[in-house]
Amino acid sequence: MFILDPFTATFMVRALIGGLLVAVLCGVVGTWVVIRGMAFLGEAMAHGLLPGVATAALLGLPPVLGAAVSATVMSAGVGFVTRRARLSADVAIGLLYVAMLSLGVIIVSRSRSFATDLTAILFGDVLAIGTDDLVFLAGALALTLLLTALFHRSFVALAFDPRVAHTLGLRPRLAQVVLVGLVTLVVVASYQAVGSLLVVGLLLAPPVAAGYWTRRIPTTMALAAVFGGVAVVAGLLVSWHASTAAGASIAASAIALAVVSAAVRRAVRPSRRRTQVGHPTGAAQLPTPDSAPHRELLHS
Numbered sequence: 159m160f161i162l163d164p165f166t167a168t169f170m171v172r173a174l175i176g177g178l179l180v181a182v183l184c185g186v187v188g189t190w191v192v193i194r195g196m197a198f199l200g201e202a203m204a205h206g207l208l209p210g211v212a213t214a215a216l217l218g219l220p221p222v223l224g225a226a227v228s229a230t231v232m233s234a235g236v237g238f239v240t241r242r243a244r245l246s247a248d249v250a251i252g253l254l255y256v257a258m259l260s261l262g263v264i265i266v267s268r269s270r271s272f273a274t275d276l277t278a279i280l281f282g283d284v285l286a287i288g289t290d291d292l293v294f295l296a297g298a299l300a301l302t303l304l305l306t307a308l309f310h311r312s313f314v315a316l317a318f319d320p321r322v323a324h325t326l327g328l329r330p331r332l333a334q335v336v337l338v339g340l341v342t343l344v345v346v347a348s349y350q351a352v353g354s355l356l357v358v359g360l361l362l363a364p365p366v367a368a369g370y371w372t373r374r375i376p377t378t379m380a381l382a383a384v385f386g387g388v389a390v391v392a393g394l395l396v397s398w399h400a401s402t403a404a405g406a407s408i409a410a411s412a413i414a415l416a417v418v419s420a421a422v423r424r425a426v427r428p429s430r431r432r433t434q435v436g437h438p439t440g441a442a443q444l445p446t447p448d449s450a451p452h453r454e455l456l457h458s
Contacts, residue, residue, distance in 0.1 A: 181386030208262025282353030
């Protein structure tokens with residue numbers, strides 16, 4: 159079949175497998191990012207990779223190592239600034255986001271031959287995914303699924319009310335640390351495929367699209383992974399046939415799916431009761447007594 163001809167090429171098959179692994183990663187963790195309202199943290203984390211990746215590239219080290227160090231510094235810094243300076247999480251994230259991005263640009267500006275590498279960092283190179291990258295993504299996915307399963311009840315209680323989590327002995331502070339760690343892991347693992355600027359699209363759009371159709375968190379995760387997989391396939395096909403950037407095509411496909419999902423939902427059930435102004439029932443929203451986290455907690 160002509161439209162599927164791209165997947166006869168070995169590098170496209172690797173790109174497809176890598177993209178699907180990223181889609182599952184982002185679908186699982188992205189669901190919690192949307193529920194907890196952590197989109198800004200995800201975006202800041204993605205931008206915060208720049209100094210570490212740039213330094214690693216200049217020193218001839220694996221870029222993923224620099225990304226991991228940079229993301230760890232970013233996540234630890236947010237917690238430190240929030241506690242010691244008594245700033246809100248948004249302010250701490252904003253300050254560190256600008257600081258890390260500025261440091262990355264300064265490092266890049268010191269090298270006159272960094273333009274191509276910088277483009278790969280920002281926008282990814284899914285077509286260059288190798289076997290080692292696939293192994294790393296598979297390991298990251300296995301760890302993510304394990305931690306998500308182990309801390310599911312803690313995450314649910316934390317999303318509903320940290321005081322409830324504390325009362326139930328679910329250690330909300332540890333749950334928050336683990337959740338931030340999962341966001342860090344996903345961003346680090348995924349930037350090779352779609353780049354640090356575009357990984358947020360896969361982290362947010364599929365869960366948002368899935369949220370219009372599901373009312374339980376595990377189901378939302380599964381559907382978000384499916385939507386992400388569809389975006390990967392569509393993006394790769396568009397990239398091949400239209401000669402566009404693969405990472406950007408994947409991210410754009412994910413956003414388009416979210417828009418279409420919202421439109422179809424409104425068309426199918428136009429009279430469905432709204433639980434919040436501007437947020438139809440089933441759409442991603444902050445936790446309420448009738449929200450997915452509350453229902454999950456009651457059934458846990």
